[in-house]
Amino acid sequence: MSHLAPQQASCWFLEIQMNVLRLYTRRIKAPRSSSVGWGLKETRHPYTFISQEGFKEMLSVEGAAQKTLPLLPRLVPVLKGALAHSDDDVFRRGLRALVQLSAVVGFWLNGHLKHLLSSLSKRQMSKKFKEQTMEALQKLEQHGGKESLTIIKAKIPTYSSISS
Numbered sequence: 336m337s338h339l340a341p342q343q344a345s346c347w348f349l350e351i352q353m354n355v356l357r358l359y360t361r362r363i364k365a366p367r368s369s370s371v372g373w374g375l376k377e378t379r380h381p382y383t384f385i386s387q388e389g390f391k392e393m394l395s396v397e398g399a400a401q402k403t404l405p406l407l408p409r410l411v412p413v414l415k416g417a418l419a420h421s422d423d424d425v426f427r428r429g430l431r432a433l434v435q436l437s438a439v440v441g442f443w444l445n446g447h448l449k450h451l452l453s454s455l456s457k458r459q460m461s462k463k464f465k466e467q468t469m470e471a472l473q474k475l476e477q478h479g480g481k482e483s484l485t486i487i488k489a490k491i492p493t494y495s496s497i498s499s
Contacts (some may be wrong), residue, residue: 344496375417375428383428390432394439410436411447418454426458430471437478445479445486452490459491473497 374386393401403410414436417429433451437444459468472494476484487494 375432378422378426387428394435399439404443412449415451415454418494434471434474437475442479445482456491
């Protein structure tokens with residue numbers, strides 16, 4: 336039984352949510368801009384939601400490409416870790432984040448693709464993720480251009496191009 340008025344309860348809930356957000360940003364010792372990336376490997380709510388939405392928001396701000404390019408060397412190991420994670424939900428979040436990142440930075444991701452594709456190729460063999468990984472590879476090719484196709488084919492020989 337609750338003795339709080341509905342307004343008090345919603346304020347209390349909001350305060351708890353804000354404390355969780357503050358706690359989450361303090362847990363990670365990396366700079367704030369890449370802390371949402373580190374959260375992609377989280378498996379507990381609300382951290383999963385915060386990292387997913389934070390990553391999406393980070394990539395949707397004005398001038399995101401210019402702001403994200405210097406972070407690529409720090410984001411790639413995080414994405415690789417999410418793509419290699421044994422938890423299926425973490426893999427899915429990593430895959431979505433990879434596609435979102437490629438849409439923002441385009442061909443600049445090509446230099447890092449070889450590091451990411453090894454984890455992706457292992458999941459591509461699974462029936463469970465075959466369609467999702469194929470769609471992600473097609474998006475990577477679309478955003479990365481012809482150079483990305485060469486890199487993808489070198490790591491995943493069974494991949495068929497969207498342009499053929």
